[in-house]
Amino acid sequence: MMQDSTPPTLLYCRCAYAQVVPIGVKNEVLTRLCDSGASFESVADLCEMAAHRDPRLTALASCGRLRIVACYPRAVRGLFQQAGSALAEEVEVLNMRTQSAVEITDALLKP
Numbered sequence: 001m002m003q004d005s006t007p008p009t010l011l012y013c014r015c016a017y018a019q020v021v022p023i024g025v026k027n028e029v030l031t032r033l034c035d036s037g038a039s040f041e042s043v044a045d046l047c048e049m050a051a052h053r054d055p056r057l058t059a060l061a062s063c064g065r066l067r068i069v070a071c072y073p074r075a076v077r078g079l080f081q082q083a084g085s086a087l088a089e090e091v092e093v094l095n096m097r098t099q100s101a102v103e104i105t106d107a108l109l110k111p
Helices: 023-036 046-051 055-061 073-082 101-109
Strands: 009-013 041-043 066-070 092-095
Touching (some): 009 023, 046 073, 066 073, 066 101, 092 101
Parallel strands (some): 009 041, 066 092
8 A cells, every 4th residue: 555645734723812731832842843844834723713613624624634733632623523524533633731842743743
């Protein structure tokens, strides 16, 4: 079976409104992503997007390979479900509340 050589879509959530993610981790992850040269999408707040049923969530959920950095995977999956766009099982969700910036960026940027 051939491996998909298309890099995954990387989604970074600033978690701007709940303020439950440590600011140091958020900032370091963002800095590391920017320094890596990787292409990624940044959103202000997935919770707000889900509350407004933002159509971008549907587009993101259907983009194929997806890695999300936000908070608890269960919560992120619930937000997409709430917006009517369930995430595929293989979508990776990295948690800035419990993981270090190095762990997160290493996982985000792996091939």
